[in-house]
Amino acid sequence: TQLLEQSPQFLSIQEGENLTVYCNSSSVFSSLQWYRQEPGEGPVLLVTVVTGGEVKKLKRLTFQFGDARKDSSLHITAAQPGDTGLYLCAGSRSNDYKLSFGAGTTVTVRA
Amino acid sequence: DSGVTQTPKHLITATGQRVTLRCSPRSGDLSVYWYQQSLDQGLQFLIQYYNGEERAKGNILERFSAQQFPDLHSELNLSSLELGDSALYFCASSVSTGRTGELFFGEGSRLTVL
Numbered sequence: 001t002q003l004l005e006q007s008p009q010f011l012s013i014q015e016g017e018n019l020t021v022y023c024n025s026s027s028v029f030s031s032l033q034w035y036r037q038e039p040g041e042g043p044v045l046l047v048t049v050v051t052g053g054e055v056k057k058l059k060r061l062t063f064q065f066g067d068a069r070k071d072s073s074l075h076i077t078a079a080q081p082g083d084t085g086l087y088l089c090a091g092s093r094s095n096d097y098k099l100s101f102g103a104g105t106t107v108t109v110r111a
Numbered sequence: 112d113s114g115v116t117q118t119p120k121h122l123i124t125a126t127g128q129r130v131t132l133r134c135s136p137r138s139g140d141l142s143v144y145w146y147q148q149s150l151d152q153g154l155q156f157l158i159q160y161y162n163g164e165e166r167a168k169g170n171i172l173e174r175f176s177a178q179q180f181p182d183l184h185s186e187l188n189l190s191s192l193e194l195g196d197s198a199l200y201f202c203a204s205s206v207s208t209g210r211t212g213e214l215f216f217g218e219g220s221r222l223t224v225l
Contacts, residue, residue: 002153033213042113042201042216043154088154098167099144099214103153 004102023089117217129190136204143185149198
């Protein structure tokens with residue numbers, strides 16, 4: 001069983017549409033990160049959120065950390081083909097050092 | 112380029128064999144992490160080292176072992192290989208063990224066990 005559950009598993013949309021990816025858990029996290037991974041490469045960090053209720057914006061990407069620090073979402077506005085990739089959320093709890101990853105959401109943006 | 116170097120990039124071997132994967136972290140990074148990525152399990156944390164000492168352990172099999180050397184490079188040893196060990200193995204590094212720190216990942220070593 002994954003500590004972090006991501007949904008949906010796959011998402012295919014047309015260029016210009018919006019999309020939201022969810023990351024949920026029953027555990028409380030001291031911080032949560034979002035990474036993007038492209039084929040043949042390792043994951044690359046997009047953002048870190050640490051405060052419950054925190055919202056961070058990175059150009060067309062908006063990240064939100066739930067008030068209870070158990071969940072997070074990633075929203076992409078006006079998606080572009082360059083946004084295609086595997087989006088992974090990762091969290092660490094206050095009682096351990098390891099960073100646990102969700103299974104990921106594969107996003108495909110069609111031109 | 113993340114600055115993390117992993118070798119080899121691809122490895123094909125037979126069941127029962129032993130392999131060693133190597134990782135050189137980014138210059139200045141003291142922490143090294145090993146992850147296994149497979150299609151059905153996603154990215155699974157194996158083990159973390161900080162400045163030569165084991166810091167955290169995940170679901171690492173007893174057939175697997177790792178170490179971090181004084182020059183901070185790390186090796187992951189996989190023995191008595193089974194078909195199910197076929198996966199991408201990623202090394203990542205960070206400056207510290209801080210829980211909000213960014214992990215920089217290498218390009219991975221793709222292991223195929225036949």
